Amino acid sequence: MNDLPSETVTATRSIATEAALLRSLHVPGDPLVLPNAWDAASARMVEASGFLAVATSSAATAAVLGYDDGEAAPVAEVLSATARIVRAVNLPVTVDFERGYGLAPAELVERFAETGAVGLNLEDSDPRTGQMVDVAEQADFLAAVREAAVFQGTDLVINARTDSFLRQAGSPQEQLAATLDRAARYLESGVDCVYPIAVVDPGVIEVLAEGISGPINVVYGQGKRSLAELAALGVARVSFGPALQRHLYGTFGSPLFAAVASDRNPFTS
Secondary structure, eight states: OOOSOTTSSOTTOOHHHHHHHHHHTOOTTSOEEEOOBOSHHHHHHHHHTTOSOEEBOHHHHHHHHTOOTTTOSOHHHHHHHHHHHHHHOSSOEEEEOTTOTTOOHHHHHHHHHTTTOOEEEEESBOTTTOOBOOHHHHHHHHHHHHHHHHHTTOOOEEEEEEOTTTTTOSSHHHHHHHHHHHHHHHHHTTOSEEEETTOOOHHHHHHHHHHSSSOBEEEOGGGTSOHHHHHHTTOOEEEOTTHHHHHHIIIIIHHHHHHHHTTOOTTTO
16 A cells, blocks of 8 residues: 555644544534546645644545546555645545545555545445445445444544435435435444535425434535524534535636637726
8 A cells, every 4th residue: 555655644743532523523413515527736725724623525626637537546646645635734624535436444444544634425326327225235344434433543534425315216306215214324334424415495304304313414505594593403514515626717718728729908997
């Protein structure tokens, strides 16, 4: 496992301490807000803005590495990018790790721990096909990741992303029932938080917050609901995914390059 530079984890930082801090920040009604970063520079912006932890977005990270989302980026490059982010900030770092890039649980935990990151998202649909993974298979996978972390003497804050709403698996009622069932099984497997991605309806969020016996993570949804409204619904974590990167690049990237291409001063146009 020599994909990462030897200085990825400094002696002054404790994975156990940072994992405990990250876990403690998941408070229903007072959510941890995570404007997802994609490289060391954006992670430093998150830290400078006063946020309490840094989260990555797989889509945004893949974009800066030159790949599509959906585990198209080589895992070694994703892990190296993670290590650079960890070195750049003094905050706990949690990583959107898709479905684990095909790594067996023991190898996943070993290689992930080398980066110094203390949290990760693991999703329950196949990123290449979009098909939902069997719930028992996913629960076993999550339990094996937790067991590997315990065996290796490390700690991980596991955010179990569940994709029934994202993949539109069944009717809305079936999606809700499947999400509640999957959440219960994943929490029994030892995860710390459940992430029903693509849920934006306040009524559904409230049902999930009440029906899931652990912290829940939702997406900000381009501001359809304020942070205060999401807090009132019982949310414990709010993510932005690749939205900030796409907004930043869309707002400033194309106009700036178009100005240069047309021989205009891009800083005054």
